[in-house]
Amino acid sequence: MPRIIYHNGTAEPNVVEAADGTSVMRAAVANDVPGIVGECGGQAMCATCHVYVRAEHLDLLPEMSEDEEEMLECTAAPRDEKRSRLSCQIVPGPGLDPIEVDVPADQI
Amino acid sequence: MTTDVTGARPIPTDDQVTIPALFDDPYPIYRRLRSHAPVHWIPAVNRYMVIGYHACRTVERDQERFSADETNSLMKRSMGHSMLRKDDPEHAVERASYGGVLRPKAIKNHWRAVFDHNARTYLDRLREIGPGADLIRDFAAPYAAENLRVIMGFYEATQQDMQRWSQTMIDGTGNYADDPEVWRMAKESSDEVDEAIDRALPYLRSHPDDSLLSRLADLPVPLESIRANMKMTIGGGLNEPRDALGTTVWALLSDPDQRALVAADPARWSDAFEESVRWVAPIGMYPREATRDTELDGFHVPAGARLGVVVGAANRDPEVFTNPDRYDIDRPKQPHLAFGGGEHFCAGAWVARSSVAQVALPMLFDTLPRLRLDPERPARAGGWVFRGMRTLPVLWD
Numbered sequence A: 001m002p003r004i005i006y007h008n009g010t011a012e013p014n015v016v017e018a019a020d021g022t023s024v025m026r027a028a029v030a031n032d033v034p035g036i037v038g039e040c041g042g043q044a045m046c047a048t049c050h051v052y053v054r055a056e057h058l059d060l061l062p063e064m065s066e067d068e069e070e071m072l073e074c075t076a077a078p079r080d081e082k083r084s085r086l087s088c089q090i091v092p093g094p095g096l097d098p099i100e101v102d103v104p105a106d107q108i
Numbered sequence B: 001m002t003t004d005v006t007g008a009r010p011i012p013t014d015d016q017v018t019i020p021a022l023f024d025d026p027y028p029i030y031r032r033l034r035s036h037a038p039v040h041w042i043p044a045v046n047r048y049m050v051i052g053y054h055a056c057r058t059v060e061r062d063q064e065r066f067s068a069d070e071t072n073s074l075m076k077r078s079m080g081h082s083m084l085r086k087d088d089p090e091h092a093v094e095r096a097s098y099g100g101v102l103r104p105k106a107i108k109n110h111w112r113a114v115f116d117h118n119a120r121t122y123l124d125r126l127r128e129i130g131p132g133a134d135l136i137r138d139f140a141a142p143y144a145a146e147n148l149r150v151i152m153g154f155y156e157a158t159q160q161d162m163q164r165w166s167q168t169m170i171d172g173t174g175n176y177a178d179d180p181e182v183w184r185m186a187k188e189s190s191d192e193v194d195e196a197i198d199r200a201l202p203y204l205r206s207h208p209d210d211s212l213l214s215r216l217a218d219l220p221v222p223l224e225s226i227r228a229n230m231k232m233t234i235g236g237g238l239n240e241p242r243d244a245l246g247t248t249v250w251a252l253l254s255d256p257d258q259r260a261l262v263a264a265d266p267a268r269w270s271d272a273f274e275e276s277v278r279w280v281a282p283i284g285m286y287p288r289e290a291t292r293d294t295e296l297d298g299f300h301v302p303a304g305a306r307l308g309v310v311v312g313a314a315n316r317d318p319e320v321f322t323n324p325d326r327y328d329i330d331r332p333k334q335p336h337l338a339f340g341g342g343e344h345f346c347a348g349a350w351v352a353r354s355s356v357a358q359v360a361l362p363m364l365f366d367t368l369p370r371l372r373l374d375p376e377r378p379a380r381a382g383g384w385v386f387r388g389m390r391t392l393p394v395l396w397d
């Protein structure tokens, strides 16, 4: 059960123990973590699951697909060239447990 | 996943609702129902209507419990068995077959110029017709139809064919009265679409372009699936942008303060569009079927129950949207459900946003700054499964 830590700009982050194989987006939606919408259910189609991944994880993230790259140009909050990712495309696991992300102010 | 149904309450029945009343104005009905429960059995429509925002979201995100593959679906009879009526993994394969054709990069590289061209063409025609023209019939409908024709690759068809195919097959999908004439016209269109596809595929194999049919021509997708998916996309990709465009224009022409907000800042066309599809969802209801006895927001849904996910009602749930009946582009942002959600999230959402909010609306209001409603001939909205302006007569100087 990997741990995911979502920072929302408030003092206390949301910490979720996700089932194995569950994406950062799905774990957020299943646990009502504020600020992650995930409209398209994880198809890299809606850009409403945008997160800024904390620097220490960046080297271990899966490579970005063309679809994800394209969708990150459509986010409501500004894209960060290094840290922006779609949380539906990231599944925590070895090397990414725990994983810490910052949730942007806007998704729509 | 099993859901415990002990303690779940029975779903209330409401036999006062009638289809003509829904068609005329469904929102007061949803308001009345909402004060009792987020889901009701409605004999007049032979479905459980799910009207609460939270309940709608639960249904659209859980295909294990709420299948899109409806038994005795009229849509399957009218258009064939498309991805819209399949669950994953079968759905995902067909959805993937559309590739990037409807996605932002293709829009930027190919379709945006097509939208610009078509908006200019049909705006010129509108001006030729002159003040008193109907903004739906004379602009929004041909514009949406021609955009879709080009994107899909129906290179021999006309925008009028697209409109006829779309409407007659949609009428089949809603033919609960089993009217044989409606079936006949739906079948005729369905046959014409099959023929157009049969001619387009070999042509596009030797003359490839960026269209949907051109992409599908090179993939090992069964012809039966291509046909059904093309018919569903004709049915789902034309009236919706037309109606989103029409409703937005009507809302802005009816409210000078809202119009002034957009006029002062073109970046707000996107808000004007999103608020419009929240306020009047072009697809007001879509079906799902319960795969087992289950619980939804505290209510007991029996196995096999036919549900209507009424996003038109969810988008006006006061728990989520304050003062929900008001069109207000300044309202606090909350995700609306007009494009659905989960696996079937609208594949054309970015096409709709670009063609309506980025191209047609700004060009229309820039070209005709004195655009206004015709006081002699009132605009009229109608529909509930699909809702939009039936007529929108306009004047300008």
Ligand code: HEM
Binding pocket: B083, B084, B085, B095, B102, B148, B151, B232, B233, B236, B237, B238, B240, B241, B244, B277, B281, B282, B283, B286, B287, B337, B338, B339, B340, B341, B343, B344, B345, B346, B347, B348, B349, B351, B352
């Ligand atoms: C404002 C305009 C539009 C609205 C409000 C809208 C709404 C929707 C909704 C609610 C669904 C899901 C229905 C369900 O789950 O049963 C859907 C699916 C779909 N839409 Fe749209 N739509 C719009 C424009 C378009 C356009 C322009 C196209 C094509 C170019 C399109 C193509 C599709 C397709 C292919 C699906 C099926 C997706 C799937 O089953 O995975 N839509 N749309």
Ligand code: FES
Binding pocket: A025, A037, A038, A039, A040, A041, A042, A043, A044, A045, A046, A047, A048, A049, A071, A086, A087, A088, A089
């Ligand atoms: S959930 Fe839609 S892009 Fe991630």
